[in-house]
Amino acid sequence: MIEPTRPAPDRRPSIFGRRVFYGWWIVAGTAVLGTLSGGAYIHGFTAFVLPLTKEFDVGRGTISLVFSLASIGEAIWGPILGMLIDRHGARRLMFVGVTLMGLAFVLGSMAQSMFVFFLIFVPLVSIGMSMGMFAPPAASVGNWFVRRRGLAMAIAMTGFGLGGLLVPLVRYLIDAYDWRFAAAAIGITIWIVGYPITTLMRHRPEQYGMFPDGASGPPALAPSPRTPVVGEIDFTVREALSTRAFWLLGAWFGFRMVIVASLGVHFIPIVEDVGFSAATGATLLSFFAIVTLPARLFFGYLADRLPKTLLAAGLSSLIAVAIVVLATADSLWQLYLFVAIYAVAWGGSGASMIMAIRGEYFGRRNFATIAGLGSIMIVPGTVLGPTFTGFSYDRTGSYDLAFYTFIVAALLSVVMMLLVRRPVPKQLRR
Numbered sequence: 001m002i003e004p005t006r007p008a009p010d011r012r013p014s015i016f017g018r019r020v021f022y023g024w025w026i027v028a029g030t031a032v033l034g035t036l037s038g039g040a041y042i043h044g045f046t047a048f049v050l051p052l053t054k055e056f057d058v059g060r061g062t063i064s065l066v067f068s069l070a071s072i073g074e075a076i077w078g079p080i081l082g083m084l085i086d087r088h089g090a091r092r093l094m095f096v097g098v099t100l101m102g103l104a105f106v107l108g109s110m111a112q113s114m115f116v117f118f119l120i121f122v123p124l125v126s127i128g129m130s131m132g133m134f135a136p137p138a139a140s141v142g143n144w145f146v147r148r149r150g151l152a153m154a155i156a157m158t159g160f161g162l163g164g165l166l167v168p169l170v171r172y173l174i175d176a177y178d179w180r181f182a183a184a185a186i187g188i189t190i191w192i193v194g195y196p197i198t199t200l201m202r203h204r205p206e207q208y209g210m211f212p213d214g215a216s217g218p219p220a221l222a223p224s225p226r227t228p229v230v231g232e233i234d235f236t237v238r239e240a241l242s243t244r245a246f247w248l249l250g251a252w253f254g255f256r257m258v259i260v261a262s263l264g265v266h267f268i269p270i271v272e273d274v275g276f277s278a279a280t281g282a283t284l285l286s287f288f289a290i291v292t293l294p295a296r297l298f299f300g301y302l303a304d305r306l307p308k309t310l311l312a313a314g315l316s317s318l319i320a321v322a323i324v325v326l327a328t329a330d331s332l333w334q335l336y337l338f339v340a341i342y343a344v345a346w347g348g349s350g351a352s353m354i355m356a357i358r359g360e361y362f363g364r365r366n367f368a369t370i371a372g373l374g375s376i377m378i379v380p381g382t383v384l385g386p387t388f389t390g391f392s393y394d395r396t397g398s399y400d401l402a403f404y405t406f407i408v409a410a411l412l413s414v415v416m417m418l419l420v421r422r423p424v425p426k427q428l429r430r
Contacts, residue, residue, distance in 0.1 A: 256409070276335070
């Protein structure tokens with residue numbers, strides 16, 4: 001258990017004279033960072049795919065390797081980063097990460113060959129993304145909320161969906177100037193926005209005389225047949241790794257990332273293959289961003305009241321439906337229908353859902369370390385998905401084979417989540 005410190009004076013920031021629990025400021029900062037990284041990289045990278053293929057005269061599979069190899073770096077670095085976060089907090093790590101993330105785009109804009117672009121962009125963005133934009137702020141949100149963790153995580157992660165609103169701007173910069181100007185502008189923006197947000201981050205509320213959720217005392221969990229005690233539960237890292245739930249959650253997210261990572265890289269090229277422009281693809285991503293916001297908030301609210309695993313399984317099955325629509329699309333209204341269904345499923349599940357489940361199942365003490373170890377399991381999906389999609393297109397001239405693979409991956413993710421059961425820590429089994 002985390003021992004609380006002596007209560008400190010009420011120094012919470014206020015809005016219109018009303019005090020706001022500091023955890024919500026951390027949530028807001030995380031959402032802003034997510035919007036920036038979503039627009040620049042997670043969704044925005046798709047705007048660079050075709051310009052890079054023309055600049056360096058390579059296929060889409062080669063460009064996909066950039067995203068895939070960067071994801072390997074994020075996963076390999078994840079467990080070490082998790083331990084550092086649990087021991088030292090988020091703020092210093094985020095400062096380094098934001099610096100590297102900005103450098104990835106600024107220096108990448110100067111690359112004169114695909115090989116040099118790989119050497120610069122892949123290591124810098126893999127470390128910068130995980131260290132500056134995602135893991136430390138997400139861990140802080142997980143530490144500052146228990147009872148309302150589902151909603152807090154959902155709000156914090158809205159940024160990764162809202163980043164789609166920035167893709168038309170990225171596309172405009174590429175069309176009006178070139179991809180190099182756009183990349184450099186993104187890097188500088190990351191520094192301007194990211195550095196102030198790092199100063200907002202705080203590791204645990206107990207270090208500042210507060211408790212999670214703004215409560216007046218330590219968090220308590222309602223008793224259940226499997227956990228018949230009231231009190232916060234914390235798994236050790238070894239205990240978490242010995243549970244079936246840890247591995248099934250990782251498998252669920254890994255299968256899901258086959259689809260998410262692939263569409264993140266290839267969405268605009270897919271839209272162009274249907275017969276529409278890159279600008280239309282960027283507009284569709286803006287529509288995607290708008291739909292994800294209410295979906296994420298709604299399912300984040302439900303996650304604090306209903307079984308999270310059932311919600312996640314249902315949303316994964318909805319992803320399969322969305323891919324069927326995409327695979328058969330030959331008109332603009334079908335693309336909009338795909339985006340609407342996919343945005344609801346994407347926004348309602350994903351990082352916010354798995355983070356909330358991990359926090360509920362394994363506790364706060366080793367939250368970042370356990371999440372970091374879980375990130376290793378997304379490597380196969382994140383690496384093989386975009387790369388296979390790109391090379392299969394280069395070989396066949398079509399995305400059909402990739403679409404069939406996505407449907408299978410979505411259905412497997414449903415099975416994994418339906419098998420998850422809440423684990424019981426060793427002290428309760430005794």
